[in-house]
Each structure stands twice: as C-alpha cells, then as structure tokens.
Amino acid sequence: MGSVGAKEVPVLLSPEGLRIDGRRLDELRPIKIEAGPLHQADGSAFVEWGANKVMAAVYGPREVHPRHLQQNNKAVIQCKYNMAAFSVDERKRPGLDRRSQEISKVIAEAFESVVFAEEFPRTSIDVYIEVLQANAGTRCAGLVAASVALADAGIPMVDLLPAVAVGKVAGRIALDLKKEEDNFGEADLPMALVPQSGRLVLLQMEGHMTPEELSQSLDLGVRGCRDIYEKMKAALRARYSAPSSGGAA
Amino acid sequence: MLVLPGEEIAGAGLKPGPGTYRVGGKVYASVLGLLSSRPPLVRVVPLSGRYIPKEGDVVVGTVADVQGTFWLLDIGAPRWAPLHMTGTPWEVEVGETEKYLRVGDAVVVQVESLDATGRIGVTMQGERLGKLEGGTIVRIAAARVGRLVGRNGSMIEMIVRRTGANVSVGQNGRVWVGGSPSAIQRVVHVLRMIDEEGMRPGLTDRVASYLSASGPSDDRGPAEAPRESAGRDAPDPPWAGDDGPQPEREPN
Numbered sequence: 067m068g069s070v071g072a073k074e075v076p077v078l079l080s081p082e083g084l085r086i087d088g089r090r091l092d093e094l095r096p097i098k099i100e101a102g103p104l105h106q107a108d109g110s111a112f113v114e115w116g117a118n119k120v121m122a123a124v125y126g127p128r129e130v131h132p133r134h135l136q137q138n139n140k141a142v143i144q145c146k147y148n149m150a151a152f153s154v155d156e157r158k159r160p161g162l163d164r165r166s167q168e169i170s171k172v173i174a175e176a177f178e179s180v181v182f183a184e185e186f187p188r189t190s191i192d193v194y195i196e197v198l199q200a201n202a203g204t205r206c207a208g209l210v211a212a213s214v215a216l217a218d219a220g221i222p223m224v225d226l227l228p229a230v231a232v233g234k235v236a237g238r239i240a241l242d243l244k245k246e247e248d249n250f251g252e253a254d255l256p257m258a259l260v261p262q263s264g265r266l267v268l269l270q271m272e273g274h275m276t277p278e279e280l281s282q283s284l285d286l287g288v289r290g291c292r293d294i295y296e297k298m299k300a301a302l303r304a305r306y307s308a309p310s311s312g313g314a315a
Numbered sequence: 316m317l318v319l320p321g322e323e324i325a326g327a328g329l330k331p332g333p334g335t336y337r338v339g340g341k342v343y344a345s346v347l348g349l350l351s352s353r354p355p356l357v358r359v360v361p362l363s364g365r366y367i368p369k370e371g372d373v374v375v376g377t378v379a380d381v382q383g384t385f386w387l388l389d390i391g392a393p394r395w396a397p398l399h400m401t402g403t404p405w406e407v408e409v410g411e412t413e414k415y416l417r418v419g420d421a422v423v424v425q426v427e428s429l430d431a432t433g434r435i436g437v438t439m440q441g442e443r444l445g446k447l448e449g450g451t452i453v454r455i456a457a458a459r460v461g462r463l464v465g466r467n468g469s470m471i472e473m474i475v476r477r478t479g480a481n482v483s484v485g486q487n488g489r490v491w492v493g494g495s496p497s498a499i500q501r502v503v504h505v506l507r508m509i510d511e512e513g514m515r516p517g518l519t520d521r522v523a524s525y526l527s528a529s530g531p532s533d534d535r536g537p538a539e540a541p542r543e544s545a546g547r548d549a550p551d552p553p554w555a556g557d558d559g560p561q562p563e564r565e566p567n
Binding site for chain 2: 108109126127128129138141182186187188189217218219220221222223224225226260261262263299302303306307
C-alpha cells in the first residue's frame with residue numbers, strides 16, 4: 067500500500083487536534099450491534115461500525131468437514147472471513163486471497179484461546195464472517211460480530227472478545243482508524259482483548275512505532291475494547307431480554 | 316437472571332456447575348443463559364444453542380447417511396447419531412438398510428446411550444418410536460421445548476386440541492406436524508411464535524388468541540393465511556404416502 071502515497075495526502079489531523087471525521091484521538095466510530103438476525107444459523111450478529119458493515123454466522127458444534135481435520139479431544143474452530151466484491155470502491159476480486167486467509171487464521175486462533183472446545187470433541191464450530199462494506203478495521207469488526215454470534219449460538223467460552231485497531235496518524239496515536247487514516251497513516255495495530263483476564267489474544271502490526279508509542283497504543287486499545295465490550299453485551303441483552311420468570315418448565 | 320459469557324456470578328461458597336467456570340476463586344458464566352443457583356451448585360441454563368442429548372430423550376431426526384448396517388441421523392445435536400439396524404422394529408438384512416430408511420426420511424427415536432466423546436446411541440424400539448410419514452418438520456430452539464410443552468403438557472395439549480393436528484415434539488426442538496393443510500399451517504405459525512417470543516411473558520395468551528382468531532378447532536382453513544409461516548417453512552401437504560419398499564410395520 068506504499069504506492070498510495072503518490073496520491074494527494076489529506077489533512078489527517080486538524081490544528082485543533084480533530085481527525086478527518088471530526089473525532090478526537092481517543093474516540094471510537096459509532097458502533098451498532100445486532101444479535102441474532104439470521105435464522106438458519108445457530109448464532110449470528112450484524113455489526114455496523116463507522117462505514118463498516120459485517121455479518122457473522124456461527125454453525126455448530128457439528129460434524130467436521132473435511133473429516134481429516136477432526137480432533138478426538140476437542141472441537142476444531144474453522145473461520146472463513148470474506149469480503150464481498152462490492153465492499154470496497156474498486157471491485158474486489160471475489161474469493162479466497164492471501165489477506166482473507168490470514169485474517170481467517172488469526173481470528174480462528176483468537177477464538178481457540180477462549181472457547182471451551184474440549185466440551186465438544188470430534189466436532190467443528192464454523193464461523194463465517196462476511197464483510198459487506200469495508201472502511202478499515204474489518205478484521206476487528208468481524209471478530210466482534212463473530213464473538214457475539216458465538217454467544218448467540220450458545221457456545222461456552224471464557225468471555226466475549228472485543229477488538230479494535232489503534233494506529234499512528236500524523237505522528238499521533240489514534241484509536242480506531244478509518245480508511246483514509248489507515249491508508250495514509252504511519253502504523254496500524256489491531257488487537258482483541260479477553261476482558262475477564264486482561265489478556266490479548268490477537269495482536270498484529272503494520273508500520274512503525276517507537277516502544278513508547280506501542281505501550282501507549284496498547285493502553286488506548288484496551289480502553290477501546292472495554293467500551294466495545296459493553297456494546298456487545300448490550301446487544302445480547304437486547305436480544306434475550308425479559309426472560310419469562312417461571313413458565314419454562 | 317440473564318448472564319453472558321465472561322460475567323462474574325455471585326458464587327460464594329457454591330460449586331461451579333454446567334455453564335460456569337472458576338478462575339482464582341471467582342465464578343464466571345461461560346454461556347449465555349439464565350442463572351440458577353441451587354446450593355451447593357450454581358449453573359447457567361442456556362437460552363440458545365444446539366440440542367445437547369440426554370439419555371431417555373425422545374427426539375425427531377432425519378436420515379443424513381445410510382451405511383450397510385446402520386443409518387446416521389441428524390437430530391440437531393453436535394454429532395450425528397448412529398441408528399443400528401438391530402435397534403429398529405424391523406428385521407433388516409445387512410446391506411438392505413436403504414430399503415427401510417433413505418436419506419431425508421424422518422424418524423422418531425430415543426436416546427439410549429451417551430459416551431464421553433459425545434457419541435450418541437439411539438433406538439427405534441419402543442412405544443411411539445418409528446418412521447414418520449407425511450407432515451412437515453419445524454425446527455425450534457431446543458431451549459424452547461419446555462415452553463412448547465408447557466406445565467404438565469398444557470401448551471401442547473391446547474395446540475393439538477384447538478387445531479386438530481397431529482404433533483410429535485422431539486426434545487431436540489424438532490417438531491413433526493401432520494394433519495390437514497390448514498391445521499398444519501396454524502401449528503407452524505404457533506411454533507414460530509414460541510420460537511421467537513418464548514422468552515417474553517404472556518406467550519400462552521398470545522398463542523390462545525391466535526388460535527381463536529385463526530379458525531375453528533377443527534378443519535376449516537384460517538381466515539387469513541399467516542404471513543410468517545408462509546416463508547421458508549411453508550408446510551407441505553401431507554402426501555398420500557409413497558409406495559416405495561416399505562417395511563411391514565408402520566409405526567404411529
């Protein structure tokens with residue numbers, strides 16, 4: 067993406083310290099989460115995060131396909147992250163590419179560290195993430211959607227998995243980059259947090275940062291994750307609210 | 316009380332039961348569900364998720380695969396359940412399994428055994444077990460089966476009485492409905508209601524008023540076709556029964 071620099075670089079940070087869309091450096095884009103929009107899946111979620119729109123569906127635990135991936139002591143977690151052809155300005159060539167394979171892998175591994183997979187030996191938990199509209203931070207949006215979908219599917223796990231990216235924009239550390247900031251910024255650092263333990267189960271980085279900036283970014287990201295965590299819980303509560311007291315035998 | 320995965324639950328002095336886990340002396344929920352604290356155990360009763368088989372459960376399943384001596388049934392559980400040919404009311408010859416049940420056929424079976432690896436043994440020998448003919452199958456959340464049956468079967472009894480349909484409820488959330496097309500349509504609508512609104516109070520009243528509004532207790536079609544149920548789960552008319560190679564005995 068370095069060649070993008072040939073284009074005109076927009077002003078990413080105003081003299082007042084506001085970003086291209088008017089946010090402060092530590093401010094998230096607006097997030098809307100809906101739990102359970104799909105009926106055929108065991109669990110599902112739809113996330114609108116800034117201009118990102120991501121749908122996640124979870125199936126399982128169910129029989130493993132292909133069979134040879136079956137593990138006799140736990141469930142395998144298979145994840146497929148996909149971007150729709152119409153999700154970006156220039157048509158994206160549909161299908162698997164190296165980027166989507168990588169994202170599928172890191173998301174599956176993040177979930178492996180929170181899901182109690184030993185409870186369902188010889189099965190598969192299949193997570194599908196479809197990015198309908200992309201504007202930077204889709205792996206985090208996908209992870210958030212998938213995590214809510216997993217809870218909706220009744221999968222036992224340590225905790226929900228909020229995620230956010232922190233980056234470096236015009237020399238400053240900023241939370242939750244949008245597309246222009248991602249393209250013209252200096253660094254991008256997506257992360258996913260287990261709020262219960264405070265552990266990070268996904269951490270990637272692109273670009274350059276000093277060690278001080280990195281630790282500042284981690285602090286900022288963890289705070290962002292905790293805000294997103296509350297929104298994830300609110301979405302699940304809204305879906306399962308007002309349970310009948312008694313009645314259910 | 317509704318709890319979500321990762322939420323700490325007040326489990327002081329209590330043992331962490333199903334749906335919970337303990338770290339550093341604190342107890343947390345691991346699934347989305349309702350907190351139920353029955354000393355000495357705290358547990359979370361799931362509100363969603365796949366059917367988790369229990370021994371003795373009567374379930375409705377469909378044949379997913381046919382082998383020489385057994386069938387694999389999809390009962391909505393994490394794994395397929397093998398039904399061995401000796402577990403049927405028929406005298407099946409090795410290699411002739413497909414003459415009795417083919418892929419897609421619906422059956423009522425009982426969970427007989429479970430082992431630690433999640434293998435599910437089922438049998439078709441017993442009262443009210445066997446192959447299902449005609450009708451349609453509706454899936455509802457396994458967690459909602461208790462609501463569908465109601466206290467002492469009150470809800471299901473009302474549905475059957477007011478529609479005149481034949482209904483067979485599997486503990487796995489698969490419900491077979493037979494009878495006249497209009498009766499099936501009304502039951503399917505009610506099942507959708509229970510699946511979607513099962514957690515909200517006043518469900519029994521809403522079901523009752525739908526049943527009164529949608530038609531008489533016997534066979535005349537509802538005044539207006541229920542829109543919800545006309546979608547992907549539109550009920551099939553009960554077929555006159557196909558004349559394939561049928562086993563001698565016909566259950567139900």
